[in-house]
Amino acid sequence: MFILSFDFGTKNIGVAIGQKITLTATSLDAIKVKNGKPNWNQISALILYWKPKLIIIGYPLNMDGTKQKITRKVKKFSQSLYKRFAIQIYFHDERLTTKEAKSYLFAQGGYKNLKKDKIDSLSAVLILESWLKRKIDHKMINFILK
DSSP: OEEEEEEOOSSEEEEEEEETTTTEEEEEEEEEEETTEEOHHHHHHHHHHHOOSEEEEEEOBOTTSOBOTTHHHHHHHHHHHHHHHOOEEEEEEOTTHHHHHHHHHHHHHOGGGOOHHHHHHHHHHHHHHHHHHHHHHHHHHHHHHO
């Protein structure tokens, strides 16, 4: 079962694909946003190709847990996504994923590796892998408690 992940932004949307068997994700090309509108043709092509059963979207929060300015846009994006494709969507806390992605990319190739689309898609990977790990951790806790 494939799971698609998005890190929504006003200029780029990071994208990753993953699955539950290995609990890993792989970054895909970021999707450009023009005049506040995602490229729905690219998103449609991704969904047709991968046929995901779930979509995970990074949920932007401040460090104190309050919503950011972009949180409303993320919700609007998720509603449009659901209306178009009727695929189950989950939000997942994305705090610090951009910082972690930048650190990783810098370590791999210095400043020249810090391209916005790479950062966004790696953030989508981190969001999805974190969601997968959290789902497994919850199942393990429930199994142990039984």
